[in-house]
Amino acid sequence: MPQATGRADATHAVVFSPLDGAGRAELVEQRLTDAIVAGVLRDGERLPSESELAKRLGVAVVTAREALVALRDKGLVLTRRGRDGGSFVTHDRDAAGRMLDARVRALSRIELRDLSLHYAAIAGMAAEVAADRASDDDLTSLADIDARADLTSAGGARRAIGRFQLEIAAVSQSPRLVHEELRLQAEAGPLLWLCMREQAYRDRSRQARLDVIQAIRAVDPAAARRATTEHITAAVEWLIDEKARLEASPALAPEKGPRP
Numbered sequence: 530m531p532q533a534t535g536r537a538d539a540t541h542a543v544v545f546s547p548l549d550g551a552g553r554a555e556l557v558e559q560r561l562t563d564a565i566v567a568g569v570l571r572d573g574e575r576l577p578s579e580s581e582l583a584k585r586l587g588v589a590v591v592t593a594r595e596a597l598v599a600l601r602d603k604g605l606v607l608t609r610r611g612r613d614g615g616s617f618v619t620h621d622r623d624a625a626g627r628m629l630d631a632r633v634r635a636l637s638r639i640e641l642r643d644l645s646l647h648y649a650a651i652a653g654m655a656a657e658v659a660a661d662r663a664s665d666d667d668l669t670s671l672a673d674i675d676a677r678a679d680l681t682s683a684g685g686a687r688r689a690i691g692r693f694q695l696e697i698a699a700v701s702q703s704p705r706l707v708h709e710e711l712r713l714q715a716e717a718g719p720l721l722w723l724c725m726r727e728q729a730y731r732d733r734s735r736q737a738r739l740d741v742i743q744a745i746r747a748v749d750p751a752a753a754r755r756a757t758t759e760h761i762t763a764a765v766e767w768l769i770d771e772k773a774r775l776e777a778s779p780a781l782a783p784e785k786g787p788r789p
Contacts, residue, residue, distance in 0.1 A: 544569055544715065545577070546708075546711040548560065548586050548588060557582075557588060557593060557596035558595075560715055563719040565606075565625065566629050569691075573619075576606065576617070579597065582597075606619060633723070638769055641768055641772070645717070645764070645768075649761040651709045653755075654706065655703070656756070657753055658706070659700040660752075660753040662702050667696075668742065670700075671738075671742050671745070674689065674693050675693065675739065680731040680732065680735060687722045690722055690725075691718060694710060694714065697710075700745075721761065721764050723771065724764050724771075730767065737759070741756045
């Protein structure tokens with residue numbers, strides 16, 4: 530079973546997992562931008578060097594360099610020279626919120642539903658298989674992730690979801706499901722879990738985890754899948770409603786609720 534995907538470094542594993550397709554600088558830029566605005570990469574955090582970033586994402590060094598230049602131009606990264614130098618995250622919460630809102634407006638409702646459908650298929654299957662394969666130690670690990678979840682902020686709630694879903698994929702003992710979960714979290718996670726801006730949805734996310742854990746404990750694959758997919762469906766319905774609100778009152782968008 531994969532060991533590094535479900536523990537404390539899970540969200541960073543998502544950010545720095547290899548990119549699929551052509552390794553364009555724009556893809557690297559979008560991956561890191563999403564991680565920064567979602568709060569996975571935090572203000573002041575040091576990024577890997579250009580060569581290390583290129584290696585981990587599976588791109589050329591020049592591609593990683595171009596992406597970092599673009600992030601500096603956006604004001605999301607600051608580069609310092611010298612012995613203690615490097616590229617560091619500079620996270621402006623208001624600017625991050627505006628960037629995510631712009632992405633929501635740019636995607637059609639069909640695209641949002643299709644993205645969530647794909648994610649639900651992968652996450653739901655992982656939960657279904659995990660219910661058949663989980664050991665007592667796996668259940669302890671899942672319960673520990675839930676117990677450690679920080680539901681006081683949107684970023685904390687999103688990180689808890691990411692870690693839990695990756696652990697479920699790891700428990701399924703399918704490297705392909707782990708890989709796809711990593712890829713989809715990087716692509717869809719920052720948008721899909723925008724509903725974590727609201728405390729009610731953070732509480733619902735915890736209940737969803739408890740329902741999945743109970744289903745796995747009861748060796749009930751159908752219930753594990755159902756709890757997982759219903760959680761994702763509720764999140765995308767919120768996102769589509771948010772898109773309608775942003776399109777109707779774009780000037781009000783930056784004012785809504787706490788930012789990532």
